[in-house]
Amino acid sequence: MEQAIIEAKRALAIGEVPIGAIIVKDEVVIGQGYNQRESLQDPTAHAEIIAIKQAARTLGTWRLTGADLYVTLEPCPMCAGAIVNARLQQVVFGAYDLKAGAVSSLMNIVEDKRLNHCVQVMAGICEEACSQLLKDFFQDLRTRNIYNSER
Amino acid sequence: MEQAIIEAKRALAIGEVPIGAIIVKDEVVIGQGYNQRESLQDPTAHAEIIAIKQAARTLGTWRLTGADLYVTLEPCPMCAGAIVNARLQQVVFGAYDLKAGAVSSLMNIVEDKRLNHCVQVMAGICEEACSQLLKDFFQDLRTRNIYNSER
Numbered sequence: 001m002e003q004a005i006i007e008a009k010r011a012l013a014i015g016e017v018p019i020g021a022i023i024v025k026d027e028v029v030i031g032q033g034y035n036q037r038e039s040l041q042d043p044t045a046h047a048e049i050i051a052i053k054q055a056a057r058t059l060g061t062w063r064l065t066g067a068d069l070y071v072t073l074e075p076c077p078m079c080a081g082a083i084v085n086a087r088l089q090q091v092v093f094g095a096y097d098l099k100a101g102a103v104s105s106l107m108n109i110v111e112d113k114r115l116n117h118c119v120q121v122m123a124g125i126c127e128e129a130c131s132q133l134l135k136d137f138f139q140d141l142r143t144r145n146i147y148n149s150e151r
Numbered sequence: 152m153e154q155a156i157i158e159a160k161r162a163l164a165i166g167e168v169p170i171g172a173i174i175v176k177d178e179v180v181i182g183q184g185y186n187q188r189e190s191l192q193d194p195t196a197h198a199e200i201i202a203i204k205q206a207a208r209t210l211g212t213w214r215l216t217g218a219d220l221y222v223t224l225e226p227c228p229m230c231a232g233a234i235v236n237a238r239l240q241q242v243v244f245g246a247y248d249l250k251a252g253a254v255s256s257l258m259n260i261v262e263d264k265r266l267n268h269c270v271q272v273m274a275g276i277c278e279e280a281c282s283q284l285l286k287d288f289f290q291d292l293r294t295r296n297i298y299n300s301e302r
Binding site: 037038040041042043044045046049052053056057060061062063064076077078079080081082084085086087099100102106107109112114115116 | 188189191192193194195196197200203204207208211212213214215227228229230231232233235236237238250251253257258260263265266267
């Protein structure tokens, strides 16, 4: 999860909401990504999607069987669906997303037995560090907005 | 939907499961895509995701407000989530997907009021043509598998 946090800090460095992800198979990092929605102006450019696409390139197959995804924030429905589609083995997330989380908070797509693949979930790992990154980012954003609106 | 079917036939022509999508805004096609999961070995390369990424490039923004997506098969959870994330106005689909459909069949992600955006749904448009494409594809696949296993 520490490496996923490093990825999240990369997003922070370019002014993006700080969310990072890595994918590990056999103790080797095969994919990594950080949120780039604004920089790329791409609604699909979440950390998880970027990491999944990179892992598929690394392995040369869309089936990421036996690989685990670590992400600093609970995945949204799109990313949870991509995790199932990629046949990942496990998803480990840091902070809960009460507004859009689709692995635990609002729904649980990855463990839905009606789908053709189920993914194990480990929740709340390094939760404090992951959520603090987000809190600081939004606090800073609010401060700057107040500052700008006062000018 | 006819243009989405043309996209689906492009997938068929390269041996992919025939699913196609287009995105329309102000009566202009701003994105199109067809399933390329096997060709690209990318688990996210569904027709909808490719069309959404293209539409965002066309408009120069990730917010596809006021745009409608037409797709030959009911979107899976990943694509339904991407449709919400892209702030699309409406999703129109052809065939129902009873095994993975996330807009009507198994769940309804795009009209989930707990999420920060809701998308209108129009279901079963040109359903017969869309599902026939899929039936023919899988029938052909089975025939070839039997043929191959007999050799």
